[in-house]
């Protein structure tokens with residue numbers, strides 16, 4: 001049911017891990033489905049550009065592939081640009097996901113948004 | 127290396143079975159219901175197959191009905207028995223760990239006003255026959271308990287349950303699909319009134335099965351049409367698949383002891399090694415009263431579908447009880463029924479061995495599993511690789 005692109009990214013995901021001194025961390029999860037996605041962002045505060053992104057995910061192959069794709073997408077983007085990333089963009093890069101797996105790509109969109117929110121809270125708190 | 131450890135999903139057709147079937151596609155292709163020689167020759171093969179299957183189960187040939195498989199058989203047994211009952215109110219008893227072919231049928235019957243009691247199992251996945259006795263009511267029509275569970279292999283005390291049903295004058299059905307390969311069954315000794323089988327679970331073809339119906343038991347029909355199967359189940363008789371199923375059952379019964387010894391040795395070796403070598407690994411279900419080919423384990427802090435898919439990348443086929451692999455939101459109702467916590471149910475993997483599984487394949491699977499678990503724990507937000515520990519909070 002997964003296409004080759006999804007399998008390929010699942011087999012060799014990019015950006016796995018944590019960023020110890022991350023500027024923003026977002027954790028989202030769907031307890032009923034048993035999946036948790038955590039995104040770490042390194043952000044250049046002056047330029048407002050995301051310089052690095054990593055993830056840790058407890059979930060299915062689609063969730064792991066979506067995490068990889070989403071963290072790749074945000075790198076080099078401004079915060080505004082990153083916030084515009086939709087799960088449909090992730091699905092497109094994956095060349096499609098089975099219908100019951102679409103919510104896994106939604107998690108990726110939400111995790112990025114959460115991480116940015118976390119960053120903005122820190123910045124405005126200063 | 128390619129390793130198939132999903133024999134509880136389906137098995138390869140035995141070469142001998144295939145050879146037995148082949149003449150009935152292009153040579154002896156007549157319709158067994160026809161009066162001419164083409165038909166009569168096919169009918170002869172069907173009669174022989176029916177007699178062979180009956181004798182292996184300790185039944186009479188006239189009690190064997192061919193169906194499209196156990197899903198149909200289960201539907202027929204439950205709906206047929208309930209609808210044939212004259213009771214004003216109708217109640218049936220089943221277990222909390224049945225296959226969807228029973229579960230979903232029960233839910234359908236509930237819509238018709240039937241009350242269903244789902245008997246819980248202990249942490250090893252076994253139904254207590256006394257719980258069944260206690261659930262019996264005035265209006266209980268039917269008890270349906272699987273012979274052995276498909277997910278975690280728990281073998282149920284069918285003979286005892288059959289005895290209770292017989293004493294109380296209640297019909298007893300068992301879904302023996304997963305059990306038949308390794309468990310000898312005699313419908314008389316076990317007081318079974320109805321029994322479902324699918325050929326493809328014991329190296330026969332897909333799309334064929336039986337419902338055994340004890341003579342004297344009345345069921346409403348499920349499939350209406352022609353006069354086949356003594357007017358009880360319509361549809362053109364599937365000669366090649368019936369012949370194949372009988373052959374497969376014959377081989378299965380003939381080689382059962384040897385295959386059981388082989389598979390249970392590998393199963394125990396597998397379980398022992400994984401429990402010893404993979405931290406946070408847990409066996410689902412008990413070690414006694416377990417099908418010789420079933421290993422079902424959970425691996426903490428990682429999710430089952432991603433385990434399945436990683437093993438698949440290495441050529442190993444397994445199945446998972448995680449919600450993510452089923453397309454539903456709930457993890458396996460069977461693993462949850464054991465009292466396993468949800469997070470661990472999400473990480474459960476079934477390795478179902480076959481009679482042809484080798485030690486080399488098991489060793490390769492264990493090594494690959496260890497790499498897989500490490501890889502996924504490295505990605506898991508719940509696991510700390512440096513400390514080698516995890517937490518769900």
Ligand code: FES
Nearest residue numbers: 035059060104450
């Ligand atoms: S993480 Fe559960 S379906 Fe994708």
